[in-house]
Amino acid sequence: MKYILKRVIFFLITAWAALTINFILPRLMPGNPAEVMIAKFQGRLNPQAISALEIAFGINTHESMFLQYWDYLGRMLTGNFGISVSFYPTTVGQVLSQAIPWTLGLAGISTVIAFIIGTLLGIRVSWRRNSASSTVTVPLAFFLNSMPYFWFALVVEYVFAFIFGWFPLGGAYSSASGLAGLSLVWSVLYHAILPAGTIVITAMGGWMLTMRNNMISVLSDDYITFAFAQGLPEREIELNYAARNAILPSFTGFAMAIGFVISGVLLTEIVFSYPGVGYLLYQAVLNIDYPLMQAIFLFITIAVLIANFIADMVYVFLDPRARSSGE
């Protein structure tokens, strides 16, 4: 219980930190950059929208910083993220809510697949450490893990979509009208294969290397030797004795890994013009749409926090030690 409580408190503190970063950043920069943005959109927005933006970024205001901060927190907690200047007059909330399902689907499914395949490969590779497949897989994993995601996405897109023409060049579904039911589902899946495949392949290497190292550490423990001496089946030792303990650090390392995966998803979406949060962030950056950027940053952080929280809870389930003590 104490462990769960600790996680909840940490969750809240981090969410607050992300909120505060959004508040402080524009105010920290010399010559408030939001002013430049507002000047740029001057003719296109109505005065009401402009004054709302000025309040959000602390321009032309006589309120104290503390009051501004208090108002800001209030607006964020009630889900009022303001209007998007590049999609004017749509609100940031509306723009974002259209992009979220795409990213959740793409990132969620491909992360889970990458974790499972990577971990299983890591177990196999460490179990047969000197086999031919290990000597090929391990350097390959290093290479996959060190390459720029967006670059790999570019190459994949070029080869499979442009040269061979097996898959669409971008987008999330066919633009042909009248798609409904099964054919729409098929179209969505068909468009997701390349981006998802890119993420799975690039993220897999990291999980594999982590699991391999954990496994090798565990395999030299006495209880494994003892299990062998007992004459237990190899399979049983590999999965129930070694892997079960070796997977624990993978869950604690989830925090850092999920950050990498998210970065990968964002860049992959941009390359494939996939209408998710990453592509939206890119458009926000191109159009200097600060309110949209801030909302996206906040959303991604919260999503990562939730994913972490789930990983922590799985950890409690897997490791009895976490249930009794604090850490």
Next chain:
Amino acid sequence: MYFLILVPDQVVNDMNYVKIFFKNKKSTVGIIIFLIFVVLAIFSPFIAPYSPTSMAFTPLQGPSWKHLLGTTAVGQDIFSQVIWGTRLSLMVGLITGAIATIISVIMGLSSGYLGGLTDDILMTITNIFLVIPGLPLIIIISAFIVVKGIWTIIFVISITGWAWGARTLRSQVLTLKGRDYVNASVVVGESSSHIIFSDIFPNMLSLVVANFFGAAVYAVLSEAGLEFLGLGDSSAISWGTILYWAQNNQALLFGLWEWATVPGLMIALLGMSFALMNFAVDEITNPKLRKR
């Protein structure tokens, strides 16, 4: 290296490590790739056939003997750009890796050694930085910074890339703290900073080195990502900006695939060399991971 002279006992140990480091297959490959890049960076004016910024050639040409990787949309020689780009990417990797490592050493050592409330506060800060996803944070910070340039990038990546190192270093400090020689120093009445930097730090040097390589990989990849998004200095010659211009001019769709693939390959190779050295240090210092 300074610390090695201070603690004679450690010299022997680390000399062994150095020997094993060069015998390890992973580190050998990593070092060779790294050294090739160092040579390319130092001698780029002599290796590159043309100036990377000269726009004197026919634009959008495919590869030929005159232009090994073809030319850009404004008639620059891509091969020369790739060679010159080594300098910036290598520099960002090394400097950012160093800055991030310094921050993690300071945070990790002080929170691990001092313990108590300081530890709680520093670790919470570290965990927050660890959990907040790096790339979105980097993007949003650089979007607000008006002055674009290589130092902005180095700054932004450094402050987002230190957290993991701080955490691993802290746990190492916790195991070292209870050792007899540290207790001896406490009894003698040495100051905290003396104990941290002369007794504890030299014994975790290998971990610090591993962290440096890890941070360098992160830096190289993040820099490329930022440049690719157009958030860097798009007039600088780096592998990321070459990719940015290749993508903006739809190099792949024009069939100029060398333009978009070679710089990415270079980034991957440099990243891999850092990652291999990182893993090798890990393998060497953790006897369990060594091949039997």
